[in-house]
Amino acid sequence: MVKLSIVQFTPSFGNKQHNIDQIEELLSGNQADIIVLPELCTTGYSFLTKQEALDVAEDAGGESIAFFKRLAVKRKALIVAGFAEKDGDKTYNSALAALPDGGLRVYRKTHLFFREKLCFEPGNSGFFIVDHPLLDCSVGIMVCNDWRYPESARSLALMGADVIACPSNLVSTLWGIGMPARALENKVYVAVANRCGAETRTLEDGSLQNLTFNGGSVIYDFNGTPLAQAGKDENSVLTVEITPKLTRDKSFNAFNDLFKDRRPDQYSLE
Numbered sequence: 001m002v003k004l005s006i007v008q009f010t011p012s013f014g015n016k017q018h019n020i021d022q023i024e025e026l027l028s029g030n031q032a033d034i035i036v037l038p039e040l041c042t043t044g045y046s047f048l049t050k051q052e053a054l055d056v057a058e059d060a061g062g063e064s065i066a067f068f069k070r071l072a073v074k075r076k077a078l079i080v081a082g083f084a085e086k087d088g089d090k091t092y093n094s095a096l097a098a099l100p101d102g103g104l105r106v107y108r109k110t111h112l113f114f115r116e117k118l119c120f121e122p123g124n125s126g127f128f129i130v131d132h133p134l135l136d137c138s139v140g141i142m143v144c145n146d147w148r149y150p151e152s153a154r155s156l157a158l159m160g161a162d163v164i165a166c167p168s169n170l171v172s173t174l175w176g177i178g179m180p181a182r183a184l185e186n187k188v189y190v191a192v193a194n195r196c197g198a199e200t201r202t203l204e205d206g207s208l209q210n211l212t213f214n215g216g217s218v219i220y221d222f223n224g225t226p227l228a229q230a231g232k233d234e235n236s237v238l239t240v241e242i243t244p245k246l247t248r249d250k251s252f253n254a255f256n257d258l259f260k261d262r263r264p265d266q267y268s269l270e
């Protein structure tokens with residue numbers, strides 16, 4: 001058994017230390033083996049320009065990275081959390097995986113959403129999985145809008161993910177249809193950590209951009225059934241016990257196997 005937590009809260013835009021303090025408080029006493037937090041959870045979401053994102057983005061020495069690395073070692077947990085990453089003069093909408101042995105991996109969001117395209121570079125890390133160093137469990141990472149591209153979850157599942165961690169800042173409700181499908185079609189657990197609250201920014205033409213994030217963070221089992229789900233608008237830490245090895249036999253009857261039955265020679269995906 002592996003304990004898996006998702007964290008839902010309302011980050012305050014541009015207020016990194018406050019957000020780190022909120023996360024620390026929400027996780028006090030948490031004993032999960034894997035913890036998933038929302039996209040851009042230490043900065044907030046609604047950047048309007050590359051420069052705005054660059055001003056708060058972090059390279060390897062950044063405060064969010066240091067905080068999550070410390071927490072992962074202290075709690076012996078694998079922590080997946082979205083943050084704004086800086087590499088030279090480029091910014092990425094990234095998710096880190098901080099490991100209990102002090103290791104760190106960074107995934108850069110592949111499929112940018114809406115105005116993110118004005119502020120971040122398209123991710124170039126590719127999809128990858130991370131093995132929990134203390135447990136038999138492999139975690140794949142995708143970020144929010146990656147859900148709309150089934151190739152994201154499929155790539156992670158084919159690599160051997162038992163769990164897909166999906167830090168999110170979801171503003172529609174359509175993901176409630178797509179996200180469980182990603183679990184079912186790949187026979188993996190899917191952990192969606194969404195944020196709640198709203199952000200209002202004034203655009204260049206003086207109009208207001210108001211984004212409301214719809215919470216509802218959820219952990220799906222490998223048939224796409226919710227094991228735990230948060231409300232729309234409240235801080236929540238939800239924890240479930242999962243059995244990663246149950247995801248590894250991809251057969252669903254005596255004749256069918258999700259992966260062995262694939263027919264790549266019949267597909268046209270380019």
Ligand code: ACM
Nearest residue numbers: 113144145169170
């Ligand atoms: C999203 O990708 N933040 C919807």
